[in-house]
Amino acid sequence: MFEIRVISNPADTDRVTTALREAFATGAVRHSYTRDRKRHIVYVTADHRPEPVAWPTPQQAYALAPSIISEIGWTADRARRHLNASDVDREYWLRKAALLDRMALDDETARLHTDVPVVALGAALRLLEIDCSGDGQYSGDPYWPEHPASVADPRGYVRQEYAAWAKHQ
Secondary structure, X not given: OEEEEEEEOHHHHHHHHXXXXXXXXXXXXXXXXXXXXXXXXEEEEXXXXXOOOXXXXXXXXXXXXXXXXXHHHHHHHHHHHOOOHHHOOHHHXXXXXXXXXXXXXXXXXXXXXXXXXXXXXXXXXXXXXXXXXXXXXXXXXXXXXXXXXXXXOHHHHHHHHHHHHHHOO
């Protein structure tokens, strides 16, 4: 663990702390001013980020999942009962994103060129959006929704969250 001290213009302080959080595992951020009170001094305790952890494989994530046909029925029924999309909960989007991910994986394995991977990505992005809203229902283990790895691979994030959700069902 180490401490970083940065002297910056007040307008740049947020960008500096964001960049430090992206580069390191950071602790609390403390602010003070230089003697002339024109610049900020930012103190951050930091450590190197742990090595990246791999996403669960599809086999691991969907080991406890019902059949694709069963999940299609569940999502269709839930969508029918909640015609207003704002009424559906996180479970709906998680299961829908997982269903579409499984279908996309099947298409990719069969080397079919369909739009299912694009639709799966859209559902995964919707789940990330819901989880980023701060409702706190996501597992975040190992990656929370705002993590760069989650943003880079939303379908991997779906597998992580589905695996955690399925363990508790």
